[in-house]
Amino acid sequence: xxxxxILFLIVAATTTFSALGVVLSRSVVRSAVWLLGALxxxxxxxxxxxxxxxxxxxxxxxxxxxxxxxxxxxxxxxxGPFAGIHTKPVEWILGGSVASLLFAFLVTFSxxxxxPSPVSNVDTLPSAGPIGxxxxxVPDERGTAFLxxxxxxxxxxxxVLVAAAYLARAKRRPAAKVESHG
Amino acid sequence: xxxxxxxxxxxxxxxxFACGVACFITKRNAxxxxxxxxxxxxxxxxxxxxxxxxxxxxxxxxxxxAIIVIVLAAAEAAVALAIFLNFYNNHATVxxxxxxxxxx
Numbered sequence: 686x687x688x689x690x691i692l693f694l695i696v697a698a699t700t701t702f703s704a705l706g707v708v709l710s711r712s713v714v715r716s717a718v719w720l721l722g723a724l725x726x727x728x729x730x731x732x733x734x735x736x737x738x739x740x741x742x743x744x745x746x747x748x749x750x751x752x753x754x755x756x757x758x759x760x761x762x763x764x765g766p767f768a769g770i771h772t773k774p775v776e777w778i779l780g781g782s783v784a785s786l787l788f789a790f791l792v793t794f795s796x797x798x799x800x801p802s803p804v805s806n807v808d809t810l811p812s813a814g815p816i817g818x819x820x821x822x823v824p825d826e827r828g829t830a831f832l833x834x835x836x837x838x839x840x841x842x843x844x845v846l847v848a849a850a851y852l853a854r855a856k857r858r859p860a861a862k863v864e865s866h867g
Numbered sequence: 868x869x870x871x872x873x874x875x876x877x878x879x880x881x882x883x884f885a886c887g888v889a890c891f892i893t894k895r896n897a898x899x900x901x902x903x904x905x906x907x908x909x910x911x912x913x914x915x916x917x918x919x920x921x922x923x924x925x926x927x928x929x930x931x932x933a934i935i936v937i938v939l940a941a942a943e944a945a946v947a948l949a950i951f952l953n954f955y956n957n958h959a960t961v962x963x964x965x966x967x968x969x970x971x
Contacts, residue, residue, distance in 0.1 A: 693871050697879050704886040704906060713896050720902050723883070727909050730876070734920040739930055743912075746937050751905065751944045758898050758948045762961045772893045780892030784885040791881035796874055801922040804873070810919055811927055816934070819927050827924075831931050838938050845942040852949035 693733060700726030708780075711771070713759050717752065724748055738813040876917035883910035897951045897961040901944060908940045 703726060706719030724747045731740035819825060822832030883906050890903025912933045919929025951961055958965050 687870055690871055693875065697875065700879065701882050704883050707902055707906060708886050708889045708893065713898050716894075716899055716902055720905065723906065724909065727883075727913055730879070730913060731916055734876075734916050736916050736919065736930055736933075739916060739933055742934060742937060746941055747905070747909075751941055754944055754948055755898060755901060758901075758951060761952060762898065762955045772895060776893050776895075780889045783892060784889035787888055788881055788885035791884060792878050795877040795881060800873060801918075803923065804921050805923040805926070810916075810930060815927060816930055819931055820934075825927060829927060834931075834935060838935050842938055842942050845946050849945040849949040852946070853952050 689733070693730075696726055696729045696733065700730070708784075713763065714756075717756050717759060720755075721748060721752055724752065735807075735809040738816060873917055873921040876913060880910040880913040880917070883907075883913065895962050895964060897954070897963050898948075900963065901947050901951075904943065904947075905940065908936055908943075912936050 700723055703719045703722030707716050707723060710716050710719060724743065728740045728743040728748070731737075731743055815825065819829065819831050820835045822830045822835075824830045887903040887906030887910065890906060891900060894900050894903065915929045915933045915936070917929075919925050919927075919933070922929075954966065955961055
């Protein structure tokens with residue numbers, strides 16, 4: 686076994702273990718910590734694949750942003766320090782069987798699907814420069830440019846964040862409202 | 868990475884996807900559901916980046932789509948958390964089984 690294979694096996698084992706931890710842990714806080722491990726493992730996978738910019742973006746956006754947001758959500762909505770809402774055994778059985786069936790299905794079909802030929806043997810991917818040029822509408826040698834998706838995603842992000850700020854704004858409680866009317 | 872190949876990454880992504888779906892089914896806490904969504908989106912992203920690395924025609928496209936998915940996942944997490952906070956303000960719980968106000 687060569688060094689990249691061993692490295693991939695270690696990273697894949699860590700990521701699968703963390704993903705199992707997300708599903709199986711009872712407390713939401715522990716799930717969040719396992720999710721941190723899974724997201725870092727996926728970022729390391731991106732680095733292994735040669736997509737350094739994407740790995741850095743994954744670390745910054747997910748680990749630095751989304752996960753912190755989620756931990757804040759847990760902090761605000763949890764009643765007790767480890768108040769887990771318990772899952773019924775029948776839900777465990779249902780979830781486990783559906784997930785394992787889905788996993789078997791996906792593995793069968795991804796192994797049976799035509800593997801790419803020729804396989805690209807360059808160990809690096811285009812970095813931030815070519816990606817940024819593609820986003821800004823500068824066509825590469827094959828004429829692909831992504832200016833319209835870039836604009837749509839930016840407007841979408843702006844609108845969604847305004848809506849989130851509107852939804853989560855501090856409201857007066859109904860009791861306080863009655864008081865002010867009275 | 869050329870001697871690892873595309874298939875191991877696809878299997879890893881399939882496992883993460885299955886874990887995310889299991890999260891949807893077994894978690895009753897709304898924030899646990901959100902973690903399942905993150906796992907599913909990351910599985911899709913891993914597939915895209917692995918395709919960008921191993922399929923010669925997708926070297927830019929795979930990464931561009933992965934970045935778009937990351938942005939949309941961040942937007943989704945923000946608005947979902949805002950909805951859950953609103954729900955918590957009204958119901959004092961984040962148990963998804965309590966969200967039955969519209970039940971006929």
